[in-house]
Amino acid sequence: MMPPRRRKSPERPVPSKFLESYRPHVNNVRERTSVGLPSVSPNPVRRVTFAPNLTSVRSSQEVGDSRISLRTLLNAIKTMEGKLEGKIDILASRPLLSDESPNFLKRDSVKSILEKNEEELSRAVKGRDAALKESQKLKGDLEALEDRENKKVGNFQRQLAEAKEDNCKVTIMLENVLASHSKMQGALEKVQIELGRRDSEIAGLKKERALNQQRVQKLEAEVDQWQARMLVIDAQHNSEMEPLQKALDVAREDNRKLAMSLEQALQTNNHLQTKLDHVQEKLEGKELERQNLETFRERMNEESKMEAELHAERIDALRKQFQTERETAKKAAQREMTEQIETELRQMEIIKDQYQKKNCEQSLSIQKFVSEMTNLQKEMQLLAKSQYDTSARNKQQELRLEAERKVRQELENRCQELEETVRHLKKCKEATENKLKEASVESEQITANLEEAHRWFKCRFDGLQLELTKNRLQRLPREDRWREEDQDKRHDGMSSQSALHRWENKQNLRLVPKKCHSELERK
Incomplete structure (x- = not known):
């Protein structure tokens, strides 16, 4: 019975060049596995999600390449181990085949095969020893490599942390920068709105200035x-006023003379009035006397008539008596009586x-006094x-002079009002020009501040990018360097944040009086 073959682990096909380069070291793997050496399982590579860095990329590529080379080496060792196990199994099973088939093989060939097998076995043992040594060497190398890799992995993990x-700090700083940028964007929008309003105000002020200039x-x-x-x-007034003044002077002189004459006339009038009163009293007395005289004359006329009648009767009687006495008396006595009567008649x-x-x-005298009174009344x-x-x-001259004074006063008031309006318009013009200058200066300052802030x-963003790239390029596994860089970054971040806060405070302080001034102007 043939021993069951071990299943090969499904691995990637190893290139032939790589296998040929690692072929002398393959035979020690079986001994390593038989001895119970621990198999090295590579740690999974953790990927970092920050901006690309040259040193980190190169180090990660080198680590990945070393891990890939170790993995391919282990795969090649495993494949060579499987092949060696197959060969050992074949070599171990060949004597049994030679024993079982004595009839088919010759003894020389069996011997030669056995010798070959022994040689191959000795070579395999030698290869196994060499592989064992090589595996021990590889074990030391792998342990050292694992230590280095563990250190590198620890360094990389620490570097990754x-x-x-x-990254967190940079993201926080970028968030702060973005927040400040958004604030600056809002401030910029407000400033742009303010600039638009100021432009509209400036346009309105320019129109108003043009209208004011026209006015x-x-x-x-x-x-x-x-x-x-x-x-x-x-000129007309002077030309008219000269004769009027002369006429007024003449009229004043005439008035003075008339006043004097009027005073004299009043005095004479009073004197005449007193005289008139006295004359009227006399006239009344004379009138009474005249009435008395008329009554006396009437009475005297009546008496004279009566006396005349009496005298006539007496004369008649005397004539009769004379005639009778003439007839009876003497002519001398009659003549005396007649002469006496005639003298009485004459008297x-x-x-x-x-x-x-x-x-x-x-x-x-009464007619003369009446004529004098009528003359005095006519003169009065x-x-x-x-x-x-x-x-x-x-009065007419005074009314005319008063009307001319009123016209002159109205013209002077109109001229003063026009001069005041001209002065007010000049002041408004100067104020609008000053406002336009201030608005232009403020707009220039705002644009300069915005350009300065943008620059x-x-x-700052370019500097941060350069600092990040420099820090990523110049990273070292030493903790002091990292701490110094961390402190520098913190200091730079704090300085940048403090600079941002100072700039924002400066802009806010600049915008506050402008807003207050615009609100005061609106009010």
């Missing part, structure tokens, strides 16, 4: 027109004539009329 920590030009033209009109009006006529003369004189009316005319002319972020 540190790389993971670095200023119109107002300046209007001011020039008003100034020209004012000059013309002043009565003289008294009558004197009374008539007195009446005529009194009537003439003329004086009052002239005074009224002069006062009316003075800083770009330089």
Whole structure:
């Protein structure tokens, strides 16, 4: 019975060159397995998910190549072990075949075969010894290799953990950078919105400035027109005012003279009034006297009529008596009586004539006084009329002067308002120009700050990328180097974060007064 063959483990086919290179070392594998040497099972390779690094890639490739070479070596040793086991089994089974078939084989051939088998067996034993030695050597090499690999694996695991920590730190820092970048993006959007608003405000201010300039030009033209009109009006006013001033001076002089004459007239009027009162009193007395005289004259007329009648009757009686006495008395006595009567009649006529003369004189004096009173009243009316005319002319001149003063005051107020509007528009123009300058300066500062921030972020990001690549290229298995680099990275990260915070605080502090200023301007 043939012993059962061991099943070969399904492995990858090994290249012939590799098998030929490792053929002298294959025979020791069986002895190693028979002795009970531990088989080396390679550790699975852990992959790191950070940015590609040249040293880590090369070291991982070298480790992978060494592990692949060890695996192929073990596979080749196992295959050679199987082949050797098959040959040993064949060689062990050949004497039985030779014993079982004595009739078919010759004894010489059997001897030669046995010798060959013995030689092959001795060669196999020698090969086994050599393979055992080689396997022991390989065992030492493998143990040393395993130690080195374990150390390398430990270093790589430590490097992997540190790389993971670095990756975590880098991711945290990148997240912080991205957060700050998002903040900066938000701030940039806000700044862009603010810049858009400022641009719209600047456009509005430019339009307002253009409108204000047009208004200023119109107002300046209007001011020039008003100034020209004012000059013309002043010239006209001066040309009109000179004769008016002269006329006013003349009128004032006339008014003064009229006032003096009016005072004199008033004085004379008062004097005349007193005279008139006195004359009226006298006139009243004279009127009473006249009435008394008229009554007396009427009475005297009546008395004279009565006396005349009496005298006539007496004359008649005397005539009759004279006639009778003439007839009866003497002519001398009648003549004396007639002469006496005639003298009495003449006296009565003289008294009558004197009374008539007195009446005529009194009537003439009354008429003269009445004419004087009418003349005085006419003069008073003329004086009052002239005074009224002069006062009316003075009032008209005063009203005209007041109207001219009002027009002049209105024109001066209009000119002052126009000058104030021009000054206000100039101030508004200067304020808009200052605002435009401030807005342009702020926009330039914001653009410069944004460009500086963009350059800083770009330089910082490039610097971080270069530092990461340099750190990955210059990694060493020493812990001190790693700690120093970790501290440097932490310091750089903290410095970058502190720089970012400082820059953000600076930008926030710059944006706060601008927002407050814009809010105050809106309010």
